[in-house]
Amino acid sequence: MVLAELVQYVATGLLVGGVYALMSIGLALIFGVMRVVNFAQGDFMMLGMYLTYFYAMSGGVDPLLGAILTIPPFFVLGFIVHRGLLARVTGGGDPQRQMDAQLILTLGLSLVITNAATMILTPTPRGIRTTYATQAFALGPILLNQARSYAFAMALVLAAAVYLFLTRTNLGKALRAAADDPEAASYQGIDVRAMHGLAFGTGIALVAAAGGLLATYYPIEPSVAGNFIVLMFVAVVLGGLGSIPGAFVGGLVIGLVQSLTLLVLPFQLQNTGVFIVFLLVLYLRPQGLFGRRARTV
């Protein structure tokens, strides 16, 4: 009986973690290629939720399909944001300052998006009604919420697609080359700025799709970004900044920790478990689970 309860918590954690994993690989991709910590990632997720909601309300599109349909417009949006904003920040040639400047730019972007969304979309939470949101698959004594199960499965498929794109296609390899050594990549005829745009667009598209999947069971509101951006950061740091498989595992771990924290702490303190794991990882293994310790001198 106790074991069944434990398995239930693990299963719930993994299902939620799958969606976290998808949003986190978007952030990891952007950091891995561009060295930009994107504070606005959660806001693009929020916009992805709203677009999925819009699809569902205006065209009756099922949110699971709607999530996929957010990918093309958000890819374009990400590409434009990169070209129009991020690529213009230089930091006076000093890489550290450029990193800081880009980070603060995305923080500003996040503030603008959250607050503009509050003005335009109103703070009222919305939801998409689906038949499967309240149903569950029963595996013996274990119950798996259907919406979360579908979202989990789709997240896995999308993450696998990204992985195959990065490892099997020439474009993906060019992207990784641009990430590893932008200068050497540019000597090989790789357009590094275009690769950055591609990475940012893909990263934004992934988080928007994750938002769409989340919308099947989570209330949609303008302030939703704040609840998730920190979880994404934690997942990405946990996996090793910039590592895609690391971020994926990191996302799953966050889901697990959140769920298992409930066994020992009250619901309100759910995220303290996550932050404690985060700080422990930073303290004990700052390069993350999958990262390599950089040589210092």
Next chain:
Amino acid sequence: MASRARGWLGIAAIVAAGLVLALVIEERYHHRVLTLVFLWAAMGLAWNIISGYAGQISFGHQVFFGIGAYVTVLLVVKTGLTPWIGMGLAVAVAVLAAVLIGLPTFRLGGIYFGLATLAYPLIFRIVMDWLGYQEVAVPMIRERPAWFMQFSEPRSFDLLALGVLAATLVLSRAIETSRLGYRLRAVKENEQAAEAMGVDAFRAKMTAYVLSAAPAAVVGAVYIHAILFIVTPDAVFGLLVISQTLVVSLVGGIGTLWGPVIGAAVMVPVSEVLDTTVGDRLPGIQGVVYGAALMLIMLYAPEGLYWRIQQAIRSRAGRGAGAARPVIAPPVDTIAASAPTGAVLLEVRDLWKAFIGLQALSEVGFDVREREILGVIGPNGAGKTTLFNVLNGFLVPDRGTVRFRGETVTGLRPSALCRRGLGRTFQVVRTFPHLTVLENVMVGAFARTGAVDTYVRTGAVRRARGVATGTLTLVGLVDRADALPGGLTTLELRLMELARCLATAPRLVLLDEPLAGLSSDGVDVMIAMIRRVRAGGVTVVIIEHTMQALLRLADRLIVLDQGRRLAEGAPGEVTRNPAVIEAYLGKRWLARMRAPTC
């Protein structure tokens, strides 16, 4: 000295202007805006201490603001303690929190530090919610309102906030002009170079963090009594607090005490006016304005308004004043090429160091004798720089010991080694690019200031300036003292780095390819300089690629190849060693040299 007086005058001017405004303004709402300007300027200044001077961008500074607010108000509610005293206790709690947060977090570099700081206010927010402090109101106290910081006259809050601002300005100014200020700037510009120059980076950052936590807590406490009246976790630990802090600091310019003041004076009234005029119809307009301000400033003036204005004034004033550059002539070489050597100064035994997939050092051992010039040569990848990094503490060896002046120093931090008399320069010169040449060298000079200066701080900066000027004169660079490193030639940069290293009063210097990239004249200057350093009683260990130069300079050579010590001895001896020739030139050369002459 003139600029020093100008700094204090500037603070006095800001306070005077604040006083005049506080007295002139009539309308209650305008007083509120004025109070907000003062408080956010002070908060920006607090943040600027750790993130501007020390360069450690903190995204969680509202944690101290929130602690200040909660501790003060809870003390009033639970014990009836006046906020005037409660504020002091709140500062103590904030300082304690800064120490507890800083200890683990400053082990993280760069972006990791910033990300970690995000987590702390979130944890506080959750915990405050859970403890049931979702809303704590300041209790209304009718009798003795002033004793409970509950003024009915809005002017009083102006003056209180102005007092907080003035105190924070004085604190910032004191840091800027002190030894700590120079050290923080050095850490910000190049942490490793700072460490090698005797700056304990961890300690400097911790000090700055504590000093920036204290005013933030005071601002939080005053903010609650002047503006909010009700503490909620979201209002004090939330993102809007740090956003506002970042906005005033970054718009104004960081790393200077004028920046946050300018930023607050511009941004706070704008956002307040917008909030009152269209805030009802468009809730969140403040957030949009802050976000847009951050984006615009990063796109068009990432250094902030203050620096942008200063740059404009300077370029107007400095037009057409291209300084003629004196040519550095090699000093007359009257010093003997070799000198008698003394006792063993540095003992290296059985050093091993491996990186992932690479054994960089194996079983390396040798002695360095007092007043000798020891050359370390070897082909690329032989482990020369790794050896230096182990010797001066950047890397901890996997095995083996280093003894310096009879003391085992293996595993000590570079700053600790520097203070014991072990200096170094770098293969690629590491400057503090935004400090002048003189200030670069002063950072080194602070390393030698002894125990007396810990208590008599006022003299430390003046004395360091004296030492730095003397050292710059020694290397012939005193004419360039006020230049920034960016405008120096390669030779001048190498000389500056040497001067910075000498300013630490070392017994032993490790020079990593000091001749790299120099013209033949430059090589002559540098060689003469190194001889002069030794003549001054300093022992020299030097890595060099060019055999020619080293044969002129070194008393003894050590040859490294693939992480192992291949040979050791007098230069002439070593260069005839077959194993050395093979390592440098390959087997075929060796065969050719061995073959009888045709």
